[in-house]
Amino acid sequence: MTITAETTFVETLRAHSRRYHDQHPFHVRMNAGLLSPAQLRGWVANRFHYQENIPRKDAAILANCPDVEVRRRWIRRITDHDGAHAGEGGIEAWLRLGEAAGLSREEVQDHRHLVPGVRFAVGAYVTFARTRPWVEAVASSLTELFAPDLMAQRLAAFERWYPWIDPAGLAYFRARLEQAPRDCEHALEVVTEHCRSAESQARAVDALSFKCDVLWSLMDAIDRAYPE
Numbered sequence: 001m002t003i004t005a006e007t008t009f010v011e012t013l014r015a016h017s018r019r020y021h022d023q024h025p026f027h028v029r030m031n032a033g034l035l036s037p038a039q040l041r042g043w044v045a046n047r048f049h050y051q052e053n054i055p056r057k058d059a060a061i062l063a064n065c066p067d068v069e070v071r072r073r074w075i076r077r078i079t080d081h082d083g084a085h086a087g088e089g090g091i092e093a094w095l096r097l098g099e100a101a102g103l104s105r106e107e108v109q110d111h112r113h114l115v116p117g118v119r120f121a122v123g124a125y126v127t128f129a130r131t132r133p134w135v136e137a138v139a140s141s142l143t144e145l146f147a148p149d150l151m152a153q154r155l156a157a158f159e160r161w162y163p164w165i166d167p168a169g170l171a172y173f174r175a176r177l178e179q180a181p182r183d184c185e186h187a188l189e190v191v192t193e194h195c196r197s198a199e200s201q202a203r204a205v206d207a208l209s210f211k212c213d214v215l216w217s218l219m220d221a222i223d224r225a226y227p228e
């Protein structure tokens with residue numbers, strides 16, 4: 001997707017919703033209630049690797065960012081996932097989701113279910129944030145513009161189609177319904193303020209494309225590991 005005279009920068013970013021992983025066949029089947037318990041557990045166990053690396057990705061952005069005001073707001077993402085204390089935060093909430101789905105904490109944390117493609121996709125995202133200019137790394141987080149719709153759909157689907165998962169385990173998704181819009185509003189603010197030239201806008205768009213590929217590859221790897 002390229003920026004043209006007719007489409008503004010922000011419209012071009014938003015148009016990436018067409019490449020978001022909500023349209024991946026595995027997610028489509030998940031939301032239609034068609035996944036077996038083993039497939040759903042495989043997804044939960046593998047997606048944990050994404051969750052546990054988000055704070056490391058955000059720490060890389062902080063390390064590369066010279067702007068104190070951006071850092072002051074961005075740092076909250078790390079506590080959202082890590083929690084301020086043991087037993088709190090998004091990573092803990094994801095482990096509880098695993099338990100609600102029948103996975104022990106140990107088997108999620110020791111990566112015994114982790115498939116190579118997911119490890120590669122997550123590693124690529126963290127490396128991108130470490131090695132690319134920080135504004136591009138911020139732009140790559142903008143897939144979160146599209147996440148709330150998928151979270152809402154997922155919550156409804158889990159309650160309707162997968163009643164064997166204790167609904168208390170879905171707290172992670174409920175929290176993201178609030179956190180994702182706040183986070184991506186800030187990210188969009190940073191990107192529009194810092195990307196004024198056509199060239200920097202094109203780089204931000206490329207960063208978002210890259211991230212869509214990361215998420216899609218991750219789902220491809222899960223789909224392949226837990227076939228129908």
Ligand SMILES: O=C(O)c1cc(C(=O)O)c2c(n1)C(=O)C(=O)c1cc(C(=O)O)[nH]c1-2
Nearest residue numbers: 054140141142143144145146147150176215
């Ligand atoms: O379940 C999902 O579909 C989904 C997608 C995304 C995303 O679009 O990157 C994130 C999350 N969840 C999520 O839970 C999360 O904490 C998160 C952080 C980020 C990011 O790039 O900084 N994306 C996402």
